[in-house]
Amino acid sequence: SAVISQKPSRDICQRGTSLTIQCQVDSQVTMMFWYRQQPGQSLTLIATANQGSEATYESGFVIDKFPISRPNLTFSTLTVSNMSPEDSSIYLCSVPGLINTEAFFGQGTRLTVV
């Protein structure tokens, strides 16, 4: 199994500012995923971060709003830019396991925008 550390675990931010969330994995992985979990909603995939290439964004998510970095095989960041209260959510990073049915998640970053 993979151990994933996410920072910060929570934050309260002013609207219009940006927050960068860090995700560190204890092993090298090709793909990392960023999800959003809005209150009372399912996890929604934001983007797939591959090392050495641009992130692939899902429908409804754009790079200007959620820029992603993937400098190496164990680390990624997600930035939530120009935040509004609608961005209040839990953001989770994830990596696939040895079988493609398995995904390991960080503990999440609980973001509140005021």
Next chain:
Amino acid sequence: QKEVEQDPGPLSVPEGAIVSLNCTYSNSAFQYFMWYRQYSRKGPELLMYTYSSGNKEDGRFTAQVDKSSKYISLFIRDSQPSDSATYLCAMIDSGNTGKLIFGQGTTLQVKP
């Protein structure tokens, strides 16, 4: 219509009860069906997965898949207070490694 539908609950049961959690889906390409458990302020963790149709049992947990009805279930026998969590179903089609489609999650509370 969402690809995966799950009743959010909450569901409250007494300790020892049998719990039934369910999801329906619309995409017939889904091949792998997973159940994740998420405790408060934690990330989801994989509980069980099933490939295609059929049943799978692991201790007190049984996962069922009925592809003809596009319906999956998770049964918890002899439920314990420690089972109190949110249970999310998730699905993946055979061509999308790592890209999971989640249900909304059902919040379960098992009362002592």
